Amino acid sequence: MVTRSQTNLVPGVTYATGQSVAEPLPQFMASYKITAHDQIYINGTASFRMPASIMTYADRYSVSTGALSSRHATNIKPEFAIGEEIGYRHTGFANVSVALFNYNFTHRQLSTTTYQNGLPISESIDAGGQTMRGAQIEVGLQRWHHFSPYVSGQYEHASIDSNLPTVASDGTSVALPTKGKRAVNTPEFTAAVGLNYDDGSIFGGFNMNYIGKQYSTFMNDESIPSYETFNVNIGYRFKNMWLAKHPQIQLNLLNIGNSGYLSGTSSIKTNARSMVVAGHSVAGSAPQYYVGGGFAGVLSFSTGF
8 A cells, every 4th residue: 555645836837646556466486396396387477566656647848938848747657567486496506497477568668858947857757568578597606626616697578558648740649660679678598607715814706797678668679788787706715804703895897898788778668769650750858777887996904994
């Protein structure tokens, strides 16, 4: 049960807005131990989410003219999702987890950034229905000769299940043909590889993350390319020194060999290229992006007492 309320004291705009929502969220979880080290499980869950930003409920007005530029959203529907997952886990020298999942969303809530009077405003977009299906695997080995490797990967097919409304250049409301398009901000493939070493004194690690291509518009006419990040750390633990317990020095090298890449979409758009829908022209608008961090090196010293 969630209640949100807002008041706006600016003359001429809606004074009070808000929403109250109550939603039952049943869950089902079951598992079966095949052996002491092997288990299968199945989960069924339900969830819902309100719009992330309170600005969704607010009237907006121009700072320069004082005129009302847009009214608050009405008839807001919270996101509701039903998910199913079935998987297998093995524990031992090798820890393995494999799962298949399926999620169905209605009124999918996506966070985005818009600009008014040159200032960024966080708000939520109702992206309609969405289906997400895929598989994931994780494999990690216990420490062997001081080394411990890890690898994981995920395939996810996320599609939009409805045609989304927008406003054409002449003010007419039209439905964009988005049904069947790939969901925004959702890479099809992700992977991670790691290797750690620790002999009690010398320790270190390496990890690589891969993020696949992500669409930034509902019409899938613009995207950001896939990218990888690489991180390395190395350090040494000293023996106890007087009051200092296990002092250590560590060097972290972050984002080796990659800089200036686009790491995500800040401002999601319906379509980047102009198009015609049902005889009406719909202007394109360029999405805006987050730029990934550059290389950084961090040297730290720590101890307990």
